[in-house]
Amino acid sequence: MTIGGAGTGDGDGAGDGGEGLKALLPQEAAQRVQSLRLVEGTATLVLDASGLPPAGRAAMEAGVRTALQGAPGVVQVRVAMMADKALDTGAPKGPRIVAVGSGKGGVGKSTLAANLAVALARAGRRVGLVDADIHGPSQARLLGTEGRRATAHEGKLVPVESRWGVPALSMAHFSQTGQAIAWRGPKISGALLQLVDAHWDGAEVLVVDLPPGTGDVQLTMLQRCPPAGAVIVSTPQDLALLDAARAVELFAQSKVPVIGLVENMAGYVCPHCGERSDPFGAGGAEAAARDMGLPFLGRIPLDIAIRREGDAGTPTAAGDGPQAAAFAELARQVGRWLDEHP
Ligand SMILES: Nc1ncnc2c1ncn2[C@@H]1O[C@H](COP(=O)(O)OP(=O)(O)OP(=O)(O)O)[C@@H](O)[C@H]1O
Ligand SMILES: [Mg+2]
Numbered sequence: 001m002t003i004g005g006a007g008t009g010d011g012d013g014a015g016d017g018g019e020g021l022k023a024l025l026p027q028e029a030a031q032r033v034q035s036l037r038l039v040e041g042t043a044t045l046v047l048d049a050s051g052l053p054p055a056g057r058a059a060m061e062a063g064v065r066t067a068l069q070g071a072p073g074v075v076q077v078r079v080a081m082m083a084d085k086a087l088d089t090g091a092p093k094g095p096r097i098v099a100v101g102s103g104k105g106g107v108g109k110s111t112l113a114a115n116l117a118v119a120l121a122r123a124g125r126r127v128g129l130v131d132a133d134i135h136g137p138s139q140a141r142l143l144g145t146e147g148r149r150a151t152a153h154e155g156k157l158v159p160v161e162s163r164w165g166v167p168a169l170s171m172a173h174f175s176q177t178g179q180a181i182a183w184r185g186p187k188i189s190g191a192l193l194q195l196v197d198a199h200w201d202g203a204e205v206l207v208v209d210l211p212p213g214t215g216d217v218q219l220t221m222l223q224r225c226p227p228a229g230a231v232i233v234s235t236p237q238d239l240a241l242l243d244a245a246r247a248v249e250l251f252a253q254s255k256v257p258v259i260g261l262v263e264n265m266a267g268y269v270c271p272h273c274g275e276r277s278d279p280f281g282a283g284g285a286e287a288a289a290r291d292m293g294l295p296f297l298g299r300i301p302l303d304i305a306i307r308r309e310g311d312a313g314t315p316t317a318a319g320d321g322p323q324a325a326a327f328a329e330l331a332r333q334v335g336r337w338l339d340e341h342p
Contacts, residue, residue, distance in 0.1 A: 021071060025063075026063045033046075043077050044080075060081075082223065097221075098259070101230055103247040110139065116330055127165075130206055131170030131172070133217075134192065134217060135171075143168050146172065149173055156194075214247065227251075229334075231334065233262050234263060235266075245292060263296075264299075266282070268302045269301045
């Protein structure tokens with residue numbers, strides 16, 4: 001499932017059937033539509049639920065589902081209700097969330113999230129890490145907490161401490177390594193909320209490593225525990241940048257500020273001579289950020305050491321090489337943004 005015209009290649013979602021569907025909605029719901037897209041059979045609606053009591057929200061959602069189910073081209077309906085944070089009594093309270101997302105898989109979100117969290121901790125911030133990739137968790141490996149199990153206290157999860165000053169929660173702390181977790185819809189949302197609403201005692205920031213794309217986890221986050229801001233990761237290739245634009249659009253639609261765009265795997269550092277080259281092109285993400293009016297947070301090179309250290313559970317940001325400095329600079333910018341947006 002993708003929001004924002006994925007599959008059509010036009011990027012702006014025009015002509016994707018959203019307008020036609022809007023006419024089918026009950027009037028009150030139609031007036032509250034923030035976005036409505038039909039992509040590959042999935043109609044995705046974001047509704048402004050400000051001021052509605054829980055029963056009113058449920059009734060509106062039910063009305064929308066009834067109106068759209070069976071409409072031409074609609075196989076599945078997804079509804080996200082956005083509300084004023086102050087009114088959203090269902091939202092867990094706690095640290096401020098910085099979501100790390102991308103449109104495309106494999107661009108290095110998890111690596112970046114782990115290193116950002118470690119760099120923030122090194123800079124003196126109290127930070128926790130949530131691995132929101134329910135199906136494909138990677139933070140236990142990246143932080144070297146594989147094989148450890150999360151516990152619970154008074155009905156809430158207790159994060160697993162790592163050696164890097166960053167406690168974390170990941171589905172990997174509940175299941176055998178490599179065991180597939182074939183959860184869908186509500187179960188995914190439930191799992192995510194438990195990871196977020198845990199004993200993050202004293203943490204001021206929760207870095208949340210999102211799965212790729214714009215699916216259930218993203219919608220649950222935006223609805224139930226809206227991030228203070230989002231960091232978007234992209235590689236320099238055009239296609240990854242196009243997907244990054246979709247991720248940006250998802251956050252923008254939900255009024256989650258985008259802190260900025262990071263270019264990962266920017267330039268290749270030769271492990272033998274240290275020389276840098278640019279197999280995927282250079283500067284694409286910075287130009288894309290400029291085009292989208294977003295801050296550019298910097299570039300992290302493609303360096304075999306980052307992969308090796310990630311696999312070994314010793315995050316690069318905890319070391320003192322040039323790549324650790326790149327992560328420290330990223331953390332400085334994210335930290336400054338948080339300070340400027342209390
Ligand atoms: N800057 C980098 N230099 C070298 N290798 C990197 C870099 N960033 C990420 N990698 C490697 O690329 C692979 C994918 O990274 P990662 O798992 O962080 O991506 P992801 O975006 O979280 O993927 P997914 O979408 O599957 O969650 C990993 O093997 C990781 O070690
Ligand atoms: Mg990942």
